[in-house]
Structures are given as C-alpha cells and as structure tokens.
Amino acid sequence: MSYVNPPEFVTKMIDAGEAKVFMSTRDTVIRAYMAGAILALAAAFAVTITVQTGNALVGAILFPVGFCMLYLLGFDLLTGVFTLAPLALIDKRPGVTVRSVLRNWGLVFVGNFAGALTVALMMAITFTFAFTVDPNEIGVRLGEIGSDRTVGYADHGAAGMLTLFIRGVLCNWMVSTGVVAAMMSTSVPGKVIGMWMPILVFFYMGFEHSVVNMFLFPSGLMLGGDFSVADYLVWNEIPTMVGNLVGGLAFVGLTLYSTHARTGATLARPVAEKAKAVEKVRA
Numbered sequence: 001m002s003y004v005n006p007p008e009f010v011t012k013m014i015d016a017g018e019a020k021v022f023m024s025t026r027d028t029v030i031r032a033y034m035a036g037a038i039l040a041l042a043a044a045f046a047v048t049i050t051v052q053t054g055n056a057l058v059g060a061i062l063f064p065v066g067f068c069m070l071y072l073l074g075f076d077l078l079t080g081v082f083t084l085a086p087l088a089l090i091d092k093r094p095g096v097t098v099r100s101v102l103r104n105w106g107l108v109f110v111g112n113f114a115g116a117l118t119v120a121l122m123m124a125i126t127f128t129f130a131f132t133v134d135p136n137e138i139g140v141r142l143g144e145i146g147s148d149r150t151v152g153y154a155d156h157g158a159a160g161m162l163t164l165f166i167r168g169v170l171c172n173w174m175v176s177t178g179v180v181a182a183m184m185s186t187s188v189p190g191k192v193i194g195m196w197m198p199i200l201v202f203f204y205m206g207f208e209h210s211v212v213n214m215f216l217f218p219s220g221l222m223l224g225g226d227f228s229v230a231d232y233l234v235w236n237e238i239p240t241m242v243g244n245l246v247g248g249l250a251f252v253g254l255t256l257y258s259t260h261a262r263t264g265a266t267l268a269r270p271v272a273e274k275a276k277a278v279e280k281v282r283a
C-alpha cells in the first residue's frame with residue numbers, strides 16, 4: 001500500500017522539521033535557492049499561459065508542476081519550513097531551539113529570495129530583449145500584477161492590510177497541505193496527486209504566497225510596474241510572510257500534531273464493563 005496513515009506521516013513531518021533545523025548552512029541555502037528559482041519559473045509559466053489563453057484556470061491547473069518538481073528534488077520553501085521546523089521544537093527534539101528554528105527560516109528566506117530574484121532578472125531580459133525594447137504583453141501583465149497587489153491593497157488602508165494577511169493565511173493553509181499530502185504516499189504518482197490539488201486551489205484563488213511574490217514583484221519593478229520597493233515590502237511581502245506563518249502552523253502543523261502525534265485520552269470502557277454489558281444483552 002502506498003498510503004501512509006496520519007500518525008505515520010505526522011511523525012515524518014516532525015522528523016523533516018528536525019532535519020531541516022540541523023541542516024548545514026550551505027545545504028540549506030542551496031536547496032532554498034533552487035526552490036525559489038523553480039517556483040519562480042512555474043509562476044512565469046502560469047502567467048504566460050494565462051495571458052496567452054485568456055483563461056486563469058488553465059494557468060492554475062499547470063502551475064503546480066513547479067511545486068512538485070522542487071519537492072521531489074528535496075528543495076525547501078519558506079512556507080514549508082514555517083510549518084515543519086516548529087514541530088520539532090514543540091515535540092522537544094534534542095538540540096532544537098527557538099534560535100535554531102529562526103536560523104533555518106532566515107537562511108531559507110535568503111535562498112528563496114536569491115533564487116526568485118535570479119529568475120525575475122532572467123525573465124525580464126527575455127521579455128524585453130535585454131531591456132532594449134518595451135516589455136511584451138506578458139511583461140506588461142507582470143507589471144500590472146505588482147501594482148494591483150501592492151498599491152491595490154494600500155488604497156483600502158487597514159481593510160486592505162487585513163485582506164492581504166488573510167490571503168497569506170489561506171495560501172499557506174493550502175500550500176502546507178500540499179507539503180503534507182506528499183508525505184501521505186510512498187509513490188511518486190501519489191505524491192504528485194496529493195500536492196497538485198491544494199496548490200491549484202491557492203493559485204487560482206489568488207492567495208498570497210511569499211516566495212511566488214519574491215518573483216512577481218521584483219519582475220514587476222523591472223518591467224515598469226507603478227509601485228515602489230517600499231510598497232512591495234510594506235503592502236505585500238512582510239504581511240504575506242506573517243500570514244503564511246500563521247496559516248501553515250495554525251491550520252496544518254499544529255492541528256495535525258495535536259490530534260495525531262499528541263492525541264487526547266481515549267474514551268473507552270474497561271474490558272470488564274464491556275463483558276458485563278454483553279452478558280446483559282444476552283440475558
């Protein structure tokens with residue numbers, strides 16, 4: 001059987017969190033860099049499909065190919081370590097501390113951002129013939145996305161900030177579900193199917209993913225988007241990261257941990273009482 005029962009895959013989640021916390025700096029950054037780059041390529045792919053077909057659902061259906069590739073290659077996204085690394089701390093694994101978890105998050109952030117920024121520059125070059133002509137229609141759309149999802153939130157003030165935060169929460173609820181779903185199977189097809197469904201939901205619904213945004217907004221700035229670096233950080237990246245942390249940890253990591261790794265007391269009658277009940281029924 002390729003299906004892994006919940007108590008087993010939750011143990012795998014804790015083990016994975018512990019392994020990431022103790023991973024060397026070099027390996028952590030390399031794996032995060034590649035994850036950011038691959039996810040950025042997938043985002044560029046999805047935007048290209050959406051522009052060319054005029055159908056956002058087609059782009060959303062195909063976007064998860066990037067997530068599946070990076071997961072199967074063993075690379076790390078910030079959204080994933082937000083959910084997994086704290087579980088090793090909560091489970092009191094030896095040597096795991098708040099500082100070591102924060103170190104992991106910081107290194108993964110740096111690697112993801114560097115990878116996404118590299119692809120943003122590469123795609124901007126391809127969309128403008130090395131900045132010698134105006135952006136093509138895909139480049140124009142990337143600039144519009146950057147403006148809509150920064151200044152667009154700012155126009156609504158506190159309500160916009162709350163909306164941004166909630167979209168970050170919902171995003172990593174789905175993305176972390178995809179990370180966990182891959183642990184539910186021991187076969188590659190099973191892992192891919194498990195990951196594909198929640199990632200499709202997040203992308204089509206327009207939820208905010210901190211690593212995808214590390215590509216979208218630098219791309220938008222390079223391609224003439226009408227917003228600033230400060231707009232990007234204050235009205236997207238920082239609130240999105242906070243939302244991603246809350247969504248992944250609260251709705252995926254802690255819920256699964258609390259009910260499958262630290263289950264409540266089993267409510268069962270003693271064997272003797274069961275036997276007496278059976279005898280009464282027979283009488």
